[in-house]
Amino acid sequence: MPDPSRLARAARVGLGAGLAIAVCSAAALWTELPWVFPSLGPTAFLAFAAPAAPANHPRRVLVGHAIAVVCGAAAVRLFDVADIPAVLTQFDLPHLGAATLAIAATAAFAVLLDAEHAPAGATTLIVALGFIRHPRDLVLIEAAVLVLVLVCAALRRLGLIRTETASSSGHVR
Numbered sequence: 001m002p003d004p005s006r007l008a009r010a011a012r013v014g015l016g017a018g019l020a021i022a023v024c025s026a027a028a029l030w031t032e033l034p035w036v037f038p039s040l041g042p043t044a045f046l047a048f049a050a051p052a053a054p055a056n057h058p059r060r061v062l063v064g065h066a067i068a069v070v071c072g073a074a075a076v077r078l079f080d081v082a083d084i085p086a087v088l089t090q091f092d093l094p095h096l097g098a099a100t101l102a103i104a105a106t107a108a109f110a111v112l113l114d115a116e117h118a119p120a121g122a123t124t125l126i127v128a129l130g131f132i133r134h135p136r137d138l139v140l141i142e143a144a145v146l147v148l149v150l151v152c153a154a155l156r157r158l159g160l161i162r163t164e165t166a167s168s169s170g171h172v173r
Contacts, residue, residue, distance in 0.1 A: 016048035017041075020151040024144045034137050035144045039065075039122035043145065046119065047152045055117050058149045064117030065145045067109045068102075069138050072127025075102035086130030095129055102128035 002010075021036065021044050028035035043065070046056050054060065075098040076082050084095065106124040110116045123141060126132050132141065 013045070013048040016152070016155055017044040019155070020044045020047065020148045023151050024147055027144070027147065033140055034132060035140060035147075037123075037126055037132060037141060037144070039068075039119045039126060040144055040148060042119040042122065043117070044148055047148065051152070051156070058153070060115045060117045061149055062142070062145055063113060063115035064110050064120035065123050066142055067113065067115060068106045068120040068124035069127055069141050071105040071109065072098075072102045072124040073138055075099070075105070075124075075128045076130065076133065081130060082133060084130065086133075088129075098128040099125055 021040065024035045024040060027033075043061060046053070047061070050056055055064075078101065079094040079098040081094045081098050084092070086095070102124040103121055106120060110120060127138065127141075132138065
């Protein structure tokens with residue numbers, strides 16, 4: 001049987017991440033726009049599982065995803081793949097070039113600007129591969145990340161998120 005503190009932490013992480021995604025999902029349902037996208041999940045998970053980790057600082061989360069969107073969109077333009085449908089099972093050289101450039105530029109700029117946030121690497125691939133491409137939707141990516149950061153801040157203020165960290169042995173300190 002897991003120890004009670006682990007069960008409590010699991011409940012906080014699960015409920016917090018779920019609530020953050022539920023808020024974005026409600027916005028998606030209400031607006032019929034893509035407020036939920038694959039890299040938002042790991043962002044929510046990390047925000048609640050390791051809120052004190054440097055990579056989960058709100059500035060790093062927001063700036064990291066913004067860098068990812070800009071680098072992904074720039075790579076799409078440079079490789080001229082804006083009008084080519086995205087397909088995960090049939091890659092072409094321009095999409096692969098865009099993906100490679102996008103992740104390399106995102107990683108470099110994230111380090112340069114002290115905005116390292118691993119889920120942003122998924123965001124840049126989502127954009128570079130063309131899964132989210134409309135300029136309005138690119139702005140929505142950042143808006144959804146901001147909503148997630150605000151939900152985290154609200155839950156922290158209510159005392160529902162603790163800034164505990166897990167040690168290498170897996171125990172919460």
